[in-house]
Amino acid sequence: MTMHDLPKHHPGDELxxxxxxxxxxxxxxxxxxxxxxxxxxxxxxxxxxxxxxxxLLEDVSAGELAVMVDDALERALARATELSEQHDEIPRTPxxxxxxxxxxxxxxxxxxGGDIDSLEWRRLGSSAYHVPLVAKRGxxxxxxxxxxxxxxxxxxxxxxxxxxxxxxGSFTDDGAxxxxxxxxxxxxxxxxxxxxxxxxxxxxxxxxxxxLRFRGPVARLVQPFIGI
Amino acid sequence: xxxxxxxxxxxxxxxxxxxxxxRGAGIRVxxxxxxxxxxxxxxxxxxxxxxxxxxxxxxxxxxxASFATLFRHFAPRVKSYxxxxxxxxxxxxxxxxxxxxMVWRKAGQYDPARAAASxxxxxxxxxxxxxxxxxxxxxxxxxxxxxxxxxxxxQGDAVVERKQNAERVRAALAxxxxxxxxxxxxxxxxxxTHSEIAAALDLPLGTVKSRIRLAFGRVKASIDExxx
Numbered sequence: 118m119t120m121h122d123l124p125k126h127h128p129g130d131e132l133x134x135x136x137x138x139x140x141x142x143x144x145x146x147x148x149x150x151x152x153x154x155x156x157x158x159x160x161x162x163x164x165x166x167x168x169x170x171x172x173l174l175e176d177v178s179a180g181e182l183a184v185m186v187d188d189a190l191e192r193a194l195a196r197a198t199e200l201s202e203q204h205d206e207i208p209r210t211p212x213x214x215x216x217x218x219x220x221x222x223x224x225x226x227x228x229x230g231g232d233i234d235s236l237e238w239r240r241l242g243s244s245a246y247h248v249p250l251v252a253k254r255g256x257x258x259x260x261x262x263x264x265x266x267x268x269x270x271x272x273x274x275x276x277x278x279x280x281x282x283x284x285x286g287s288f289t290d291d292g293a294x295x296x297x298x299x300x301x302x303x304x305x306x307x308x309x310x311x312x313x314x315x316x317x318x319x320x321x322x323x324x325x326x327x328x329l330r331f332r333g334p335v336a337r338l339v340q341p342f343i344g345i
Numbered sequence: 346x347x348x349x350x351x352x353x354x355x356x357x358x359x360x361x362x363x364x365x366x367x368r369g370a371g372i373r374v375x376x377x378x379x380x381x382x383x384x385x386x387x388x389x390x391x392x393x394x395x396x397x398x399x400x401x402x403x404x405x406x407x408x409x410a411s412f413a414t415l416f417r418h419f420a421p422r423v424k425s426y427x428x429x430x431x432x433x434x435x436x437x438x439x440x441x442x443x444x445x446x447m448v449w450r451k452a453g454q455y456d457p458a459r460a461a462a463s464x465x466x467x468x469x470x471x472x473x474x475x476x477x478x479x480x481x482x483x484x485x486x487x488x489x490x491x492x493x494x495x496x497x498x499x500q501g502d503a504v505v506e507r508k509q510n511a512e513r514v515r516a517a518l519a520x521x522x523x524x525x526x527x528x529x530x531x532x533x534x535x536x537x538t539h540s541e542i543a544a545a546l547d548l549p550l551g552t553v554k555s556r557i558r559l560a561f562g563r564v565k566a567s568i569d570e571x572x573x
Contacts, residue, residue, distance in 0.1 A: 123494070130565075131532075131539060131557040138533040139471040139483060147484045154486055157496045164460060165514070165565050170471065170533050171463035172515045174422050183424035189442055190416050194409075196446035222492035224484035298494075 124298030137166030144251040144259035154222035155298040264313040272310040277326025286319035397462035405452035429534040444470045461511035517567035525560035
């Protein structure tokens with residue numbers, strides 16, 4: 118990969134910090150973990166955020182420091198022995214080296230049940246397709262979206278935060294271009310109308326906090342059916 | 346990433362650049378950890394506690410005395426972390442022991458080129474906490490994934506850099522304005538979403554996010570200064 122291919126649009130640092138803190142729920146974690154697989158810049162930033170967690174862990178004042186039980190050290194060593202008996206160094210499954218790297222990086226591939234060719238796309242609205250990945254009632258959702266090149270996504274607003282990461286193809290939105298690895302962030306202040314660029318399909322991982330708000334009577338009419 | 350466990354023996358001496366106040370940020374040395382020599386200033390040089398990376402490599406060779414040193418420092422801190430995040434005393438004690446058991450068992454896998462020892466221990470504690478509460482899956486990066494875009498080759502001595510990073514991060518954290526350190530602290534220790542932090546501080550959500558970004562940006566900048 119050359120510099121040219123590296124992502125140019127990144128998730129906000131506040132999300133990288135929450136990911137490092139272990140405070141993001143499943144759908145957001147999936148997007149961040151997938152993004153950092155293809156973005157060395159953000160992977161490095163997550164590393165810095167983890168170092169920040171370590172610094173906060175270390176900087177507990179003596180007065181606030183918890184006290185361990187007397188035989189804690191011996192118990193920990195006994196536990197370590199148990200652990201190594203339970204699963205002694207499971208050898209890593211060697212990665213299957215194919216001619217080309219998969220389109221879906223891990224951990225996304227596990228959620229999708231395979232790479233891009235093995236997906237079972239479902240129709241979404243009149244021209245798009247999707248694969249729901251994380252869909253729990255009341256929690257943020259994650260899905261793969263496939264939008265044919267040239268398609269205009271109906272203009273919509275957001276009741277919460279929406280992050281969209283491009284996996285293949287590209288889209289433009291308000292003058293900015295988003296290609297593989299790029300993440301677009303849209304929140305309650307944003308109303309937008311992304312357009313998949315002509316050429317191939319645009320495949321994205323989309324995570325939303327809350328249902329989108331489509332504008333216009335037709336879009337509003339289809340919303341209950343398309344369910345984003 | 347492929348660096349051998351290179352341990353330099355001169356890291357007792359903090360580079361003088363650290364002692365020079367930066368523009369707009371009075372350097373304050375963070376509070377010394379209990380029971381270590383850290384924080385004592387002698388001849389203008391800060392004397393540090395043990396080099397945790399070296400202690401960890403002795404632990405990897407099953408040196409119990411080194412493990413005891415590591416345990417005395419980190420176990421109470423990990424327990425404090427668990428207590429802050431809502432564990433009761435016995436659960437926090439268990440999780441701290443479990444963390445240290447994992448440290449003993451996995452010390453051989455620690456790669457000093459990737460992270461400082463304290464950061465590595467923090468990530469073990471964090472992951473055990475997430476597992477223990479099972480509130481949500483936390484999808485994680487797979488460093489062996491063929492779709493992973495690799496880091497640029499490290500420049501210079503990555504091992505020294507990581508160790509100094511840990512020092513830098515602590516100094517940068519101590520130099521932050523209180524309101525910025527507070528949101529970082531809450532991000533890691535209060536088990537709250539950004540919205541919940543905003544509600545607790547009676548601030549708009551946007552302010553909380555921008556404060557976290559600003560605070561993180563300063564910490565990141567203090568590390569990047571070193572690399573150049």
